[in-house]
Amino acid sequence: MAYPKEYKYTKEHEWIHPQGNTGLVGITDYAQESLGDIVFVELPKAGAVVGRGKSFGTVESVKAVSELYAPASGKVTEINQDLNQAPETINKDAHRAWMIKLELSDPKELDSLLTAEQYEAYVAEEKTH
Amino acid sequence: MITYLVLRTSATHSDTRFAQGIRLSSTTETKTLRKTALNSLHRRFGAKMVDFGGWDMPVEYPASGGLMKEHLAVRTAVGMFDVSHMGDILIRGPQALEAAQWVSMNDVSKLQEGQAQYSALLYPEGTFVDDVIVHKLGQNDYLLVINAGTREKDHSWVRKNVSRFRCHADDVGDYYTQIAIQGPKAEATLQKLTDVDLSQIKNYWFKHGTVCGLPNTLIARTGYTAEDGFEIYVPSDVATSERVWNEVAEAGKEFGILPCGLGARNTLRLEGKMALYGHEISDTINVWEAALDRFCKMEKGDFVGRSALEKAKAQGLQRVLVGLEAVDRGIPRDDYKVFDGAGKQIGYVTSGSYAPFLKKNIALAYVPPEFSEIGTEVFVEIRGQQVKCKVVPTPFYKRPKKAA
Numbered sequence: 001m002a003y004p005k006e007y008k009y010t011k012e013h014e015w016i017h018p019q020g021n022t023g024l025v026g027i028t029d030y031a032q033e034s035l036g037d038i039v040f041v042e043l044p045k046a047g048a049v050v051g052r053g054k055s056f057g058t059v060e061s062v063k064a065v066s067e068l069y070a071p072a073s074g075k076v077t078e079i080n081q082d083l084n085q086a087p088e089t090i091n092k093d094a095h096r097a098w099m100i101k102l103e104l105s106d107p108k109e110l111d112s113l114l115t116a117e118q119y120e121a122y123v124a125e126e127k128t129h
Numbered sequence: 130m131i132t133y134l135v136l137r138t139s140a141t142h143s144d145t146r147f148a149q150g151i152r153l154s155s156t157t158e159t160k161t162l163r164k165t166a167l168n169s170l171h172r173r174f175g176a177k178m179v180d181f182g183g184w185d186m187p188v189e190y191p192a193s194g195g196l197m198k199e200h201l202a203v204r205t206a207v208g209m210f211d212v213s214h215m216g217d218i219l220i221r222g223p224q225a226l227e228a229a230q231w232v233s234m235n236d237v238s239k240l241q242e243g244q245a246q247y248s249a250l251l252y253p254e255g256t257f258v259d260d261v262i263v264h265k266l267g268q269n270d271y272l273l274v275i276n277a278g279t280r281e282k283d284h285s286w287v288r289k290n291v292s293r294f295r296c297h298a299d300d301v302g303d304y305y306t307q308i309a310i311q312g313p314k315a316e317a318t319l320q321k322l323t324d325v326d327l328s329q330i331k332n333y334w335f336k337h338g339t340v341c342g343l344p345n346t347l348i349a350r351t352g353y354t355a356e357d358g359f360e361i362y363v364p365s366d367v368a369t370s371e372r373v374w375n376e377v378a379e380a381g382k383e384f385g386i387l388p389c390g391l392g393a394r395n396t397l398r399l400e401g402k403m404a405l406y407g408h409e410i411s412d413t414i415n416v417w418e419a420a421l422d423r424f425c426k427m428e429k430g431d432f433v434g435r436s437a438l439e440k441a442k443a444q445g446l447q448r449v450l451v452g453l454e455a456v457d458r459g460i461p462r463d464d465y466k467v468f469d470g471a472g473k474q475i476g477y478v479t480s481g482s483y484a485p486f487l488k489k490n491i492a493l494a495y496v497p498p499e500f501s502e503i504g505t506e507v508f509v510e511i512r513g514q515q516v517k518c519k520v521v522p523t524p525f526y527k528r529p530k531k532a533a
Contacts (some may be wrong), residue, residue, distance in 0.1 A: 039483040040460050042512075065462065
């Protein structure tokens with residue numbers, strides 16, 4: 001699965017798709033593959049403020065529980081309600097199954113995130129461990 | 130994203146109950162893990178491997194669909210599992226029966242040759258060393274199939290406790306590759322590979338016969354999935370093990386057979402309310418609490434743990450195992466705390482998961498008897514939130530009766 005070039009990535013396997021001062025956030029294809037069948041997503045309410053690197057929710061597969069960490073600070077303006085009913089969407093198309101929309105406090109924070117190439121290299125490295 | 134695997138080793142000791150799970154980052158082999166003869170085959174199939182009780186075992190096979198599909202294959206068609214990590218103890222000698230009676234809680238004298246029974250090895254306190262399946266191979270010959278993570282502990286415990294009888298207790302686990310073929314199409318699958326008429330083997334009975342050209346192979350109608358199925362025991366060399374695995378896979382192809390990992394094995398046994406050592410049963414839980422009364426034969430004569438169980442019975446139960454179903458959103462997981470409506474902790478979850486066939490979030494939990502009535506509302510704490518659950522009848526899943 002190709003990692004979109006216009007996204008930025010975290011080492012915790014989240015992606016953010018920046019659009020001006022906002023960004024959509026989800027988990028990467030590698031993350032969904034490691035988790036297996038996703039059956040539950042817990043997301044914050046719209047209006048919640050999240051800090052960079054802080055947990056904003058949880059994703060669960062049948063056998064694993066995993067925290068979700070915000071790639072950047074900001075206010076949650078929207079959440080993807082569809083995931084409550086159909087969490088398996090994340091397995092099917094992780095890079096489109098966004099979880100939250102963030103209004104970024106400081107778009108410059110994104111500069112320190114990984115590019116698609118860097119993330120791919122990071123994952124390749126992680127796989128060999 | 131830090132991922133913790135919820136499926137835990139059966140070796141988990143009760144005092145590590147609140148320890149965190151195993152990191153998912155699989156296929157690391159920093160410490161020496163034991164391997165079954167099918168290990169490299171699993172890896173070639175792209176299985177996700179984890180450390181399970183010191184064994185490098187497949188948790189799921191993403192390439193052929195993953196845990197959920199594996200679970201459903203067993204419920205609706207057929208699945209196959211490498212369960213060679215299970216241990217086998219052979220008790221053999223003129224007093225093998227007396228010895229087996231002494232170390233296990235079920236009545237071994239009731240077994241006929243070719244019959245097996247669910248049972249357990251107990252400590253003098255009436256708590257569990259392990260649960261076992263006892264097979265009567267012959268008049269002086271009993272095979273105990275035990276858990277992987279408890280193999281060494283079980284073996285030394287059995288050896289010690291049978292020492293006063295004229296018999297040997299040998300760990301023969303390494304001699305066998307054990308493959309479980311489970312599901313409504315298990316019989317049709319395995320029948321293609323054996324000369325034994327499988328329809329003549331009743332549940333919890335076994336026969337010896339030729340399987341995949343291997344004479345004198347043990348075929349038992351047993352399993353750990355709450356589904357019909359068989360477990361076969363073949364020589365543990367890699368070539369034979371892989372050949373048998375591949376022949377079973379080929380035979381089951383027309384039914385959609387899938388290789389299944391420990392993940393599906395865990396959700397399948399949970400739906401069927403089958404106990405797992407370190408979870409529903411442990412060295413701090415006794416037979417009555419675990420509600421395994423019907424496998425414990427107090428009237429058969431003395432056995433290890435009996436007198437403690439007698440006392441425990443007289444004292445009455447402090448806690449009982451119940452089935453829970455989440456009413457609110459949330460998945461109750463192993464070790465989560467259970468509360469009453471007033472916010473007082475009353476117990477804990479022993480096993481909990483999304484149930485792939487029932488499509489519900491279910492759990493087994495220990496609670497005081499006054500909370501055990503069907504329909505009782507309790508709350509499971511999930512990441513700081515009280516999630517409403519109700520007590521439901523168990524087993525959560527019961528396989529449909531075969532049409533006559």
